[in-house]
Amino acid sequence: MATILIVDDQLDNLYVLQRLLKGHGYDVLTAENGPSALAIAAAQRPDLILLDVMMPEMDGFEVVQRLRDQPQTRSIPVVLLTANAPDERLKIQGLKLGADEYLTQPINNNELLARVQALLRTKRTQDELLGRNAQLAALLDIVQASTSTLDLAEVGQRLVSGALAASNMDLGGLWVLDGADLIALAQQGYSDELAETRRRIPIAESRVSARAMQRHEVIYGDARTLFGADSPMAEVARTIIVLPLMHRGTALGVLQLATREQRQFQAEELAFLGAIANAAAVAVQNARLYEESQRQRAELERLDREKDEFISIISHELKNPLASIKGYAGLLQRRARKDSTLQAAVKGLEVIEQQVNRMSTLLDQLRDVSQIGMDRFMIEPAPQDLAELTQRVALDMQATTTDHEIELHLRDEPLICAIDEFRMSQVLGNLISNAIKYSPAGGAIEVDVFRSDLPPHQPLDLANGSWAVVTVTDHGIGIPQDVQERLFQRFFRAPNTKGRVSGMGLGLYITREIVQRHNGYIWVESVENQGSTFGVALPLVEVEHTTQSADAPADESSPAVGASPS
Numbered sequence: 001m002a003t004i005l006i007v008d009d010q011l012d013n014l015y016v017l018q019r020l021l022k023g024h025g026y027d028v029l030t031a032e033n034g035p036s037a038l039a040i041a042a043a044q045r046p047d048l049i050l051l052d053v054m055m056p057e058m059d060g061f062e063v064v065q066r067l068r069d070q071p072q073t074r075s076i077p078v079v080l081l082t083a084n085a086p087d088e089r090l091k092i093q094g095l096k097l098g099a100d101e102y103l104t105q106p107i108n109n110n111e112l113l114a115r116v117q118a119l120l121r122t123k124r125t126q127d128e129l130l131g132r133n134a135q136l137a138a139l140l141d142i143v144q145a146s147t148s149t150l151d152l153a154e155v156g157q158r159l160v161s162g163a164l165a166a167s168n169m170d171l172g173g174l175w176v177l178d179g180a181d182l183i184a185l186a187q188q189g190y191s192d193e194l195a196e197t198r199r200r201i202p203i204a205e206s207r208v209s210a211r212a213m214q215r216h217e218v219i220y221g222d223a224r225t226l227f228g229a230d231s232p233m234a235e236v237a238r239t240i241i242v243l244p245l246m247h248r249g250t251a252l253g254v255l256q257l258a259t260r261e262q263r264q265f266q267a268e269e270l271a272f273l274g275a276i277a278n279a280a281a282v283a284v285q286n287a288r289l290y291e292e293s294q295r296q297r298a299e300l301e302r303l304d305r306e307k308d309e310f311i312s313i314i315s316h317e318l319k320n321p322l323a324s325i326k327g328y329a330g331l332l333q334r335r336a337r338k339d340s341t342l343q344a345a346v347k348g349l350e351v352i353e354q355q356v357n358r359m360s361t362l363l364d365q366l367r368d369v370s371q372i373g374m375d376r377f378m379i380e381p382a383p384q385d386l387a388e389l390t391q392r393v394a395l396d397m398q399a400t401t402t403d404h405e406i407e408l409h410l411r412d413e414p415l416i417c418a419i420d421e422f423r424m425s426q427v428l429g430n431l432i433s434n435a436i437k438y439s440p441a442g443g444a445i446e447v448d449v450f451r452s453d454l455p456p457h458q459p460l461d462l463a464n465g466s467w468a469v470v471t472v473t474d475h476g477i478g479i480p481q482d483v484q485e486r487l488f489q490r491f492f493r494a495p496n497t498k499g500r501v502s503g504m505g506l507g508l509y510i511t512r513e514i515v516q517r518h519n520g521y522i523w524v525e526s527v528e529n530q531g532s533t534f535g536v537a538l539p540l541v542e543v544e545h546t547t548q549s550a551d552a553p554a555d556e557s558s559p560a561v562g563a564s565p566s
Contacts, residue, residue: 156185
């Protein structure tokens with residue numbers, strides 16, 4: 001039943017109102033002056049206050065104002081009562097200060113009771129709304145706290161803290177199922193000794209938790225009844241509630257909350273605590289999945305490192321016997337060419353040498369990939385003319401084919417970049433080699449080298465500046481548009497190349513790694529059945545120019561065969 005505080009300096013009025021309200025089942029508190037009324041209201045939080053306006057020392061208007069100034073009494077309904085003649089100005093003043101009703105005595109008892117009941121209904125509705133808002137806010141805090149981290153231990157700690165605060169309980173913990181045991185993620189409010197004994201609880205020894213998980217039901221009641229009079233839990237708690245953590249029909253563990261006071265749970269409270277348990281179950285499952293994914297990721301990374309180490313060792317060990325095979329094959333070729341009776345063997349020896357070269361290239365690629373994976377892939381850049389290096393590589397590649405003509409277009413200027421000569425030769429050789437392999441016989445390969453301040457396809461995260469650009473264009477089978485973004489991935493080959501040209505899909509992956517480690521970038525433009533253009537852009541560097549000595553010979557080198565200035 002509701003509690004009503006009556007404030008009046010006239011004892012007769014107090015007696016009459018007290019008797020009326022008690023006769024209708026209300027609990028009644030009384031105060032004879034304003035200060036006393038404020039103290040009682042703050043301490044006992046009555047559901048309604050009947051307040052006399054005319055009192056010595058502190059009148060009713062001042063009491064209303066002070067009640068509304070304090071958070072703990074701000075929402076208590078107040079009815080101002082006065083024996084003076086009706087005065088509209090005083091009524092408006094009282095209502096402006098925060099009174100809910102202003103009544104003039106003598107007032108009909110039935111009317112007073114009706115006004116009291118109406119205000120109490122409004123108060124109950126308001127309290128319910130405030131309570132539900134508080135529960136929703138607490139539940140939201142729990143959800144936000146549990147989703148702000150995926151660390152399982154931290155999730156458990158935040159869930160327990162949030163659940164205790166939201167439910168006004170004193171101590172509790174969260175345990176997750178691990179085989180035949182419940183493992184504590186977090187405990188709060190227990191002594192260190194008791195928490196230690198409950199860090200790992202065999203399910204067989206925890207019939208309450210076992211029943212909650214098996215039957216998917218909330219269990220609550222007196223601690224002595226649930227855990228036994230001699231249980232350590234019965235010594236620290238009076239009322240305990242155990243909520244199963246259910247996720248898609250599977251029990252993950254339990255959330256246990258306890259209070260040192262005797263407490264009964266209404267249906268709405270149980271529903272709210274169930275919502276907390278559901279949120280806890282989702283948070284725990286997410287954190288466990290993340291933890292497992294991290295463990296698996298670490299294991300895969302370990303296996304990947306071991307694989308890279310193995311490939312590196314195997315690649316190195318196989319190079320020696322391949323070198324011996326190549327050496328003896330070359331020796332036999334030279335002897336066979338001198339002996340007319342062995343001319344038939346020359347072709348076979350040439351095939352052996354070609355296959356050994358191919359195997360050596362594949363082993364080099366595997367070694368490079370493994371070194372990239374182990375972060376041991378190093379470059380040693382030094383200022384060098386990219387145009388001159390491209391010319392040398394193009395000449396070398398032209399010597400490997402009679403079916404294609406490499407057309408080299410150079411500008412009359414050096415393009416100085418910080419280059420690892422061996423690695424950049426590998427890049428240029430791979431691009432030109434691919435153009436040869438994927439072009440029809442007789443098709444021209446165009447290699448362009450030039451300076452650009454706005455190179456094609458420049459990534460947004462790279463600073464503007466001067467770049468040296470090399471493009472390699474063929475007129476071959478091209479690359480389907482939908483797979484071009486995947487060309488530079490490990491072991492990827494365009495579907496239209498399979499069955500035509502052998503390979504492992506490592507060349508472009510290694511090429512991109514080398515270019516990126518030179519602070520440059522690589523791109524591709526291609527139309528299927530029309531051809532492809534691969535481009536590389538490297539930042540130019542400033543070098544100090546020195547005056548050539550008068551005694552030094554002039555540079556008499558000539559452009560490569562097939563090269564043309566433009």
